[in-house]
Amino acid sequence: MSNLTIVNALIVPMTEERKAFNGSLRVVDGLITEVAAGAPREKAPGEHVISAAGCVLMPGLINAHTHLYQVLLRAVWEDLELMPWLRRIYGCARVLRPEHFYAGSLLGCIEAIRSGITTVCEHNFLNPHPECAFETIRALRDSGLRAVFARTIMDTGEIVPDCTKETPEIAFRCIEELVAAHQNQSELTFMTGPNTPPINTTVDLLKEIRGFADSKGIGISAHVAESKSVVDCVRQQHDKSGVIEFLQQFAIPGQNSIFAHSVHVSKDEIAILQQTGTSVSHNPVSNMMLGDGVAPVVEMLRQGVNVALGTDGAASNHSQDLFDTMKAASLLQKVHHQDASVIDPYSVLRMATVGGAKALGLSSLCGTIEIGKRADLILVNVDTIHNQPINDIFSQLVHCAKASDVQTVIVNGEVLMRDRQLTRHDERKALADSRLAHGDLMERLATLSF
Numbered sequence: 086m087s088n089l090t091i092v093n094a095l096i097v098p099m100t101e102e103r104k105a106f107n108g109s110l111r112v113v114d115g116l117i118t119e120v121a122a123g124a125p126r127e128k129a130p131g132e133h134v135i136s137a138a139g140c141v142l143m144p145g146l147i148n149a150h151t152h153l154y155q156v157l158l159r160a161v162w163e164d165l166e167l168m169p170w171l172r173r174i175y176g177c178a179r180v181l182r183p184e185h186f187y188a189g190s191l192l193g194c195i196e197a198i199r200s201g202i203t204t205v206c207e208h209n210f211l212n213p214h215p216e217c218a219f220e221t222i223r224a225l226r227d228s229g230l231r232a233v234f235a236r237t238i239m240d241t242g243e244i245v246p247d248c249t250k251e252t253p254e255i256a257f258r259c260i261e262e263l264v265a266a267h268q269n270q271s272e273l274t275f276m277t278g279p280n281t282p283p284i285n286t287t288v289d290l291l292k293e294i295r296g297f298a299d300s301k302g303i304g305i306s307a308h309v310a311e312s313k314s315v316v317d318c319v320r321q322q323h324d325k326s327g328v329i330e331f332l333q334q335f336a337i338p339g340q341n342s343i344f345a346h347s348v349h350v351s352k353d354e355i356a357i358l359q360q361t362g363t364s365v366s367h368n369p370v371s372n373m374m375l376g377d378g379v380a381p382v383v384e385m386l387r388q389g390v391n392v393a394l395g396t397d398g399a400a401s402n403h404s405q406d407l408f409d410t411m412k413a414a415s416l417l418q419k420v421h422h423q424d425a426s427v428i429d430p431y432s433v434l435r436m437a438t439v440g441g442a443k444a445l446g447l448s449s450l451c452g453t454i455e456i457g458k459r460a461d462l463i464l465v466n467v468d469t470i471h472n473q474p475i476n477d478i479f480s481q482l483v484h485c486a487k488a489s490d491v492q493t494v495i496v497n498g499e500v501l502m503r504d505r506q507l508t509r510h511d512e513r514k515a516l517a518d519s520r521l522a523h524g525d526l527m528e529r530l531a532t533l534s535f
């Protein structure tokens with residue numbers, strides 16, 4: 086791991102409200118060791134220097150909720166609401182092979198890198214074969230990204246194929262094997278969780294999962310109250326008014342829990358999130374694509390709930406682009422409340438950085454630019470037609486900047502992309518491999534009826 090210094094950058098450290106300054110930053114053995122305003126100090130022997138003139142240097146973006154392999158399923162099932170769409174997504178388990186997960190996930194990781202993402206939380210839930218999870222993790226490891234692998238469980242559900250339903254006992258054993266096989270890998274941590282309670286999880290599983298997660302020292306990731314249909318299910322079958330209220334009796338909310346979506350939640354449920362320290366992954370593009378509704382993000386932020394941002398899988402977002410998602414998050418709240426002042430751009434940037442790190446238990450490692458944190462950094466070129474002139478860098482990072490403006494991506498001190506050139510990956514090979522995997526998957530899908 087080489088030492089490097091980044092000079093002449095406009096640094097947006099995300100450590101305090103609307104702070105930005107021109108300066109330099111030094112990385113030694115993957116760690117940020119100096120952040121200074123003004124002109125750079127002299128170069129140390131053997132040090133690699135990156136000139137960042139015209140660029141913003143900021144923490145890498147954190148995608149708090151996705152399903153990477155779904156890049157193979159972009160625009161396959163369109164104009165469907167959640168339940169019929171999920172029937173098809175779950176149905177894929179009948180034909181998905183480990184090689185689809187590797188090729189799709191690697192392509193998704195490369196898209197993430199090229200979009201300025203340095204950490205992804207892969208919420209895994211289709212496991213017709215144990216190798217599917219291993220191959221996804223192999224792609225994450227090969228990518229160089231920091232990753233959280235949330236290996237979740239489904240043990241019931243009319244729309245869940247038998248091949249991917251598991252008893253809690255078998256699922257827990259699989260997760261133990263996964264964790265044991267990836268010990269001491271500093272850029273990879275694990276979570277578990279009920280996938281989409283209550284539509285694909287039994288009460289028996291919900292009773293056991295908090296104890297299992299705590300015994301392994303891992304967090305919980307779940308799809309929560311994504312659409313009205315999920316809330317209808319909890320009302321009809323469990324006599325609870327909402328999904329979060331239902332989950333509370335099993336102690337599933339908690340400081341190491343992240344609830345994706347949380348669209349249809351009441352004020353009382355927002356209070357539960359706040360009191361338990363539960364984080365939310367807001368996935369506005371996916372929510373809009375599936376017609377789910379608008380998550381009460383403003384209310385959550387006002388109540389002190391930690392909110393992160395996620396793309397969700399490409400089957401309901403079409404991309405893995407968090408710049409796109411930041412802009413959508415901002416505009417959706419403004420139009421929903423019919424109040425342009427209801428959310429400010431710095432809050433949106435916080436969700437995509439600091440909020441994501443906190444939600445995934447990574448605050449001590451990443452999410453801000455500070456001495457002592459790992460060097461998970463991006464350079465965003467703002468010296469471009471659509472970014473100039475700069476009047477408000479925070480607003481412009483959310484509303485003007487594009488994923489393609491990301492010049493350089495660094496994870497744990499390793500440069501994964503420099504001047505838009507990938508360092509670890511042959512992009513053409515990854516594209517060719519994903520086309521093969523896609524062709525095979527489409528042939529297999531054509532044999533299914535939904």
Ligand SMILES: [Zn+2]
Nearest residue numbers: 208345397398
């Ligand atoms: Zn999801």
